[in-house]
Every structure is written in C-alpha cells, then in structure tokens.
Amino acid sequence: MRFYKNQHQFYIGIDLHARNMYVCVINNLGEKVFHKNMPCSVDNLETITNTFGKDIVLGVECIFTWYWIADFCAERNIEFALGHALYMAAIYKGKTKSDKIDSEKIANMLRGGFFPLAYAYPKENRAVRDLLRRRLYYVRQKAELSVHLQNTNHQYNINEPLIASKIATKKYRDTIGEKFSNPAIVDMVDADLYLYDQYHLIISKIEKQIDELVKLQLPQEFKILQTIPSFGFVIPLTILYEIGDISRFKNVGDFLSYARLVKCTHNSADKKESGGHNKIGNVHLKWAFSEAAVRILSGNPEAQKWHERLVSRYGKAKAMSIIAQKLGRTVFYMLKRKEQFDAIKFYTGQ
Numbered sequence: 001m002r003f004y005k006n007q008h009q010f011y012i013g014i015d016l017h018a019r020n021m022y023v024c025v026i027n028n029l030g031e032k033v034f035h036k037n038m039p040c041s042v043d044n045l046e047t048i049t050n051t052f053g054k055d056i057v058l059g060v061e062c063i064f065t066w067y068w069i070a071d072f073c074a075e076r077n078i079e080f081a082l083g084h085a086l087y088m089a090a091i092y093k094g095k096t097k098s099d100k101i102d103s104e105k106i107a108n109m110l111r112g113g114f115f116p117l118a119y120a121y122p123k124e125n126r127a128v129r130d131l132l133r134r135r136l137y138y139v140r141q142k143a144e145l146s147v148h149l150q151n152t153n154h155q156y157n158i159n160e161p162l163i164a165s166k167i168a169t170k171k172y173r174d175t176i177g178e179k180f181s182n183p184a185i186v187d188m189v190d191a192d193l194y195l196y197d198q199y200h201l202i203i204s205k206i207e208k209q210i211d212e213l214v215k216l217q218l219p220q221e222f223k224i225l226q227t228i229p230s231f232g233f234v235i236p237l238t239i240l241y242e243i244g245d246i247s248r249f250k251n252v253g254d255f256l257s258y259a260r261l262v263k264c265t266h267n268s269a270d271k272k273e274s275g276g277h278n279k280i281g282n283v284h285l286k287w288a289f290s291e292a293a294v295r296i297l298s299g300n301p302e303a304q305k306w307h308e309r310l311v312s313r314y315g316k317a318k319a320m321s322i323i324a325q326k327l328g329r330t331v332f333y334m335l336k337r338k339e340q341f342d343a344i345k346f347y348t349g350q
C-alpha cells in the first residue's frame with residue numbers, strides 16, 4: 001500500500017458523485033477554510049483552485065467519475081491524488097457517514113500522509129482500455145447465451161446435443177430452433193439466438209475499432225508478448241493496457257498481487273491463516289492470465305505434459321492457478337527486460 005506524502009499549503013478533499021461534489025479545503029495547519037457541496041463542473045473546480053493558488057493537491061476516491069478531475073488537474077499542472085476505495089474505507093470508516101464528513105476526512109488523510117494511492121491511469125490510453133473491458137463484458141454475455149441454449153437442449157432431452165464450438169457459426173445456429181416443437185420454447189430459443197447474433201456483431205465491430213486505434217501505435221511490448229504460444233491478439237493487448245506502465249511495480253510480487261495471482265495470508269501472534277481480500281487487484285488481468293493458461297495448453301505437448309504433472313500433484317484447479325501465476329511472473333520479466341518468451345526457462349524454471 002502506497003500513501004500520499006507530499007506537503008502543500010492547501011489540501012482539497014472531494015467526496016465525488018455523478019452530479020455533485022462535496023469539497024473540503026484545509027490548510028497546512030489543519031484549519032478548515034472551505035467546506036461546501038456544489039454541482040460537478042469545471043467552472044466550480046476552477047473557482048476553488050484559483051482561490052487557493054498553485055501549492056495545492058486534490059484528492060478523490062477511485063470511483064467511476066474520477067476521469068474529468070484527473071484531466072482537469074493534468075491540464076493545469078495541479079497535483080492530483082487518486083485514493084484506493086477499499087483501503088480508504090478501512091481507514092476512515094466510522095459510525096456516522098455523510099458526504100460532508102467524508103470530504104473532510106479525505107482532506108485530512110492527504111495532510112496526514114495516510115491517503116492510500118491508486119493508479120491514476122493516463123488519459124491517452126483510457127479509451128482503448130475501456131473498449132477492451134466492454135468487449136470482455138459482451139463476450140461473457142454471448143457465452144452465457146450459448147450455455148443457456150445448451151441447457152435448454154438438455155432440459156428437453158433433445159436427442160441431438162448442441163455442439164458448443166458450432167454455435168459460433170450462423171449456419172448451425174439457424175438449425176437450432178428446428179429441434180423444438182413447443183411454440184413457447186421456440187420463441188425463447190429464437191430470442192437467445194437473436195441476442196447472440198447482436199452480440200456477435202457488436203463484438204466484431206469493437207474488435208475492428210480496437211485494431212484501428214492501436215495498429216498505428218502498437219508498442220514494442222506487444223510483439224514481445226505475442227511470442228508466448230497461443231497468446232493471440234486480445235490477451236497481450238489486455239495485459240498491456242491494464243498494466244499501463246510496468247515500471248510502477250517495484251517487484252514481481254507486487255505485480256502478481258495486483259493481477260490477483262497470489263493468495264493473501266494473515267499473521268498475528270505467531271498464528272498464520274488464510275486471509276481475505278483476495279479480490280483486491282485487477283480483475284481484468286486475472287482474466288487475461290487465466291485465459292492464457294488455458295490457451296497455452298492447446299496444441300502444445302510440452303505444456304500439456306507439465307500440466308499433467310501439476311494435476312497429479314496438486315489437482316486440476318490449483319494446477320491451472322500455478323500455470324497462470326507462472327505466466328504472470330514470466331510476463332513481468334519479459335516486459336521489464338524487453339526479452340522474448342524462452343520456452344526452456346519457462347518449463348524448466350532455469
């Protein structure tokens with residue numbers, strides 16, 4: 001956990017919402033000099049920052065509306081601190097809660113040096129990252145429709161099973177409705193198929209947009225990650241755009257923790273137990289490495305043999321987790337050292 005430690009003349013804590021923001025300003029002596037609820041607007045924020053000069057810092061909690069304040073600060077060369085929502089709640093959560101109280105607590109956390117920092121993702125890459133995240137959401141919705149079609153087929157004991165891999169082809173999908181005789185079931189299946197077709201069109205369009213946005217600025221790291229077998233196009237892009245800058249991680253342990261590839265432990269009074277908070281970190285990186293662990297086994301005899309050894313020792317679930325973690329560790333060092341994938345090092349651990 002990192003904390004904001006810089007000292008300023010004024011500290012501006014903002015309890016931010018979609019339409020309103022409660023702003024509290026305290027000076028370096030801890031005295032409250034401004035405290036007001038106001039609409040979210042650049043003009044209001046401009047008035048506040050102009051009033052208190054340049055030696056200021058703005059702090060907000062990391063919720064979905066922080067982009068515009070970060071951009072406002074970047075354009076005016078004002079210090080900006082983005083707070084880790086879960087850690088902030090753990091530090092200042094009290095019996096009584098209100099926007100007014102929260103804004104003052106945020107300002108005091110900034111002044112006191114215990115404002116937990118989250119990564120303020122740079123503006124220039126946000127659009128592609130958000131588009132990749134939305135694509136993943138639609139892919140999951142499409143997969144749910146495919147599963148529902150298969151479950152419906154089993155539910156009514158249709159002799160001919162639905163083949164999951166063939167559902168992706170429109171010619172095969174057009175024959176699915178013919179398997180059912182009940183008009184109500186046919187309507188339900190047709191609704192699933194219609195939505196499936198729409199998701200397919202949306203995903204294809206998004207992928208084309210992503211390709212057009214990144215093809216002119218593909219970083220060197222993208223080609224490095226593509227040297228890993230079966231990584232494809234989307235997985236390395238997701239990893240790169242979720243990481244942002246690999247140098248922000250001091251060591252591989254920090255990176256694996258951020259990617260949710262390690263479990264937490266709690267130690268107290270010489271007692272060790274499995275800890276909670278395993279969901280702290282980046283869920284999209286977790287998906288990317290979990291998906292990569294499955295893909296690397298496809299058509300790769302060396303990886304399959306390694307997987308079999310892991311399964312015999314740890315079981316299927318833990319074996320896949322070990323592979324995902326090994327891929328995360330490998331990607332970290334590949335990006336740090338600008339090195340391509342080395343199969344010998346990966347499988348032998350040298």
